[in-house]
Amino acid sequence: MQFKKRVKAPPDIPQASTADVAFLLLIFFISTTVFDVNQALTLILPPKGAKSVKVSIKNVARIVVYDSGTITIDGQPIALDRLEQEVQARIAANDKLVISLETAPKAPYGMMVSALDKIKLAQATRISLGLYAGQQKY
Amino acid sequence: MEQWLGKVAGSRLRVSPVIPTCSTGDIAMLLMIFFMSTVIFRVEQGIPITFPRAEAGQRVPRENSTRIWIDASGRVSIDDSMISIPDIEPIISRKLERNPALIVQFNVDRRAPYNLVSQAIDHLKSANALRVAFTAPRKEIKEEQ
Secondary structure, three states: OOOOOOOOOOOOOOOOOOHHHHHHHHHHHHOOOOOOOEEEEEEEOOOOOOOOOOOOOOEEEEEEEEEOOOOOOOOOOHHHHHHHHHHHHHHHHHHEEEEEEOOOOOOEEHHHHHHHHHHHHHOOOOOEEEEEEOOOOO | OHHHHHHHOOOOOOOOOOOOOOHHHHHHHHHHHEHHOOOOOOOOOOOOOOOOOOOOEEEOOOHHHEEEEEEEEEEEEOOOOOEEEEHHHHHHHHHHHOOOOOEEEEEEEEOHHHHHHHHHHHHHHHOOOOOEEEEOOOOOOOOOO
């Protein structure tokens, strides 16, 4: 009688569940991933006690954000959309121009950021940030 | 093809249509590697705020920055601890001693009154922390409601 030889199967680690494990890990990382949105408008403050620098009034563009959110430039109301163009034009006319951004105490912080954003987009490099202490005209 | 195979094998073979799924694991691993390399585990929770948006924002390196959170009602938080505004100066002074290149990032709700930020800035000047940043993610095409 001729018996069939038993073919010994080589030892094998079953890999059928590899895809399952990979997908489980994938779902974990998809649910925990936070894409970094760490973007900010940067500024360097003057040190406390620094001597105030006198600047000629013709070299200052005074932008005020009032409590109501109204923005004025040198006393003239201006729409936020036009602020960038206006600042750009003034800088082009006078490269020594300092942009003074004053914000009223009760004005929304978001309006200050929007105004600062427009000033930065206009490529202004000399920016002064302060609190507006005058009368609420608007 | 079937007829040719049938002739070769000596009998008719039916080949059932099969989509090969052996590369599924490879694709899953690649996607997993992508997410592993991009994930940032949130260490600081902060307080719920609505950020203002800006287009001129620059990326601020997280390793050199500390965040001051101010919400619309005026609550102030640093490192997940509620504080009052005068407490900003000693806390930031200590952090500045450990890292002179510290950038103080303001995570402030867009509806918060500006005078809170102004007071915080005054305390930062006293602490000699002069590098500040106002967090404002880039504007998206569709404004969030």
